[in-house]
Amino acid sequence: MTSAWQPRPDLWTLDPDVLHLNHGSWGAVPRRVQELAARLRAEGEANPPAWFRSLPERVAAARSSLARSLGADEDGFALVPNASTGVTVALETVPLRPGDRILVTDHCYGAVRFAAERFARLRGATVVEVPVVLSASADEVVAAVSSAVSAPRGVAVALVDQITSSTATVFPVDRLVAACRAAGVPVIVDGAHGPGLLDSPVPAGADFWTGNLHKWSCAPRGSAGLVVAREWRAATMPPVVSWSEHADLPGRFDWQATADYVPWLAAPSSLSVLDELGWPAVRSAVSGLVADGAALVAKAIGGAVPDLADPAPTMRLVELPSFVRVEDKAAEEALRVRIARDARAEVNVAMFGGRSFLRLSAHAYTSAHDFELLAARLPALL
Numbered sequence: 001m002t003s004a005w006q007p008r009p010d011l012w013t014l015d016p017d018v019l020h021l022n023h024g025s026w027g028a029v030p031r032r033v034q035e036l037a038a039r040l041r042a043e044g045e046a047n048p049p050a051w052f053r054s055l056p057e058r059v060a061a062a063r064s065s066l067a068r069s070l071g072a073d074e075d076g077f078a079l080v081p082n083a084s085t086g087v088t089v090a091l092e093t094v095p096l097r098p099g100d101r102i103l104v105t106d107h108c109y110g111a112v113r114f115a116a117e118r119f120a121r122l123r124g125a126t127v128v129e130v131p132v133v134l135s136a137s138a139d140e141v142v143a144a145v146s147s148a149v150s151a152p153r154g155v156a157v158a159l160v161d162q163i164t165s166s167t168a169t170v171f172p173v174d175r176l177v178a179a180c181r182a183a184g185v186p187v188i189v190d191g192a193h194g195p196g197l198l199d200s201p202v203p204a205g206a207d208f209w210t211g212n213l214h215k216w217s218c219a220p221r222g223s224a225g226l227v228v229a230r231e232w233r234a235a236t237m238p239p240v241v242s243w244s245e246h247a248d249l250p251g252r253f254d255w256q257a258t259a260d261y262v263p264w265l266a267a268p269s270s271l272s273v274l275d276e277l278g279w280p281a282v283r284s285a286v287s288g289l290v291a292d293g294a295a296l297v298a299k300a301i302g303g304a305v306p307d308l309a310d311p312a313p314t315m316r317l318v319e320l321p322s323f324v325r326v327e328d329k330a331a332e333e334a335l336r337v338r339i340a341r342d343a344r345a346e347v348n349v350a351m352f353g354g355r356s357f358l359r360l361s362a363h364a365y366t367s368a369h370d371f372e373l374l375a376a377r378l379p380a381l382l
């Protein structure tokens with residue numbers, strides 16, 4: 001196992017009795033950022049009217065700082081509470097007529113696919129799913145999407161992942177965006193896992209990109225960005241109709257009625273914590289750690305680490321042995337709960353292409369010992 005790596009459990013408030021190997025689902029917020037958020041909430045409770053008066057300026061400052069950190073054009077960078085909102089807003093904006101097709105791949109996040117299905121229902125369109133095999137090379141992913149967007153019956157909008165959820169794979173998003181644009185098809189990039197995992201998460205040329213700050217960037221939950229290409233800015237409206245209705249983008253997303261604005265205000269301090277940690281170097285150490293850890297767990301349970309062309313930097317799949325049957329969402333959740341209870345370990349369980357996997361995540365608090373303990377505890381309970 002990677003030996004030079006020194007985890008930093010002191011920065012977090014995570015329960016030391018639990019093996020935290022599912023950062024990819026809900027993130028984790030550093031202690032210092034939680035403290036800042038608590039101070040901001042206390043300030044709000046000390047004088048609510050004064051707090052709400054102070055927000056426009058503070059939200060705009062946080063927004064600009066986050067846009068700069070992500071390398072996004074500030075004029076097209078709006079704050080949203082989560083990637084699901086970002087995708088919903090984008091789907092609401094693109095024109096869809098009866099008979100139109102919305103393209104997704106079979107790696108699409110389940111709830112995002114529901115969003116595509118909702119807009120298909122509302123507009124009389126249909127969702128078409130492009131299959132991409134788990135072991136697909138970048139060229140194969142691009143070929144699958146390119147041939148679907150340039151098919152004669154055409155596609156009105158494509159929705160592609162930057163880093164897939166259940167299969168923990170980095171898609172060649174720049175090339176996918178270029179292929180969609182070449183076919184004249186607007187493209188929405190679901191970059192929920194991009195911030196914190198990719199150095200430049202905002203792809204040039206995407207019509208819409210959305211990414212969560214509350215996953216790998218460790219911001220308080222409820223902080224995400226939506227980047228809108230120039231040609232869509234006038235038409236892109238925030239999810240809640242409120243006093244900012246007649247402002248321009250991105251400012252019109254800043255005011256979403258009476259709500260909790262603390263996550264947006266505290267998000268830049270998470271990025272500072274990661275900067276101070278030297279996150280890009282830490283991330284590559286963590287990447288080695290999770291690769292070694294997954295191999296260890298796979299060996300212990302008689303499973304296998306599937307060969308992916310470009311695995312997510314800090315997540316790895318371990319295929320479950322065939323005697324462990326996970327056939328639907330309920331079984332997925334039941335196994336997650338059993339592992340949490342009996343192995344005191346938080347992991348994700350996912351199905352893809354009729355196969356079942358554990359998805360293991362690591363961040364700056366993860367140690368080799370976490371994987372060793374998981375490998376020791378799992379065989380008895382599978």
Ligand SMILES: Cc1ncc(COP(=O)(O)O)c(C=O)c1O
Pocket residue numbers: 024025082083084085109111112161163164165190192193212
């Ligand atoms: C690929 C992908 N898209 C979208 C989401 C939704 O994120 P949120 O619940 O923060 O909107 C997730 C969450 O895990 C995800 O993995």
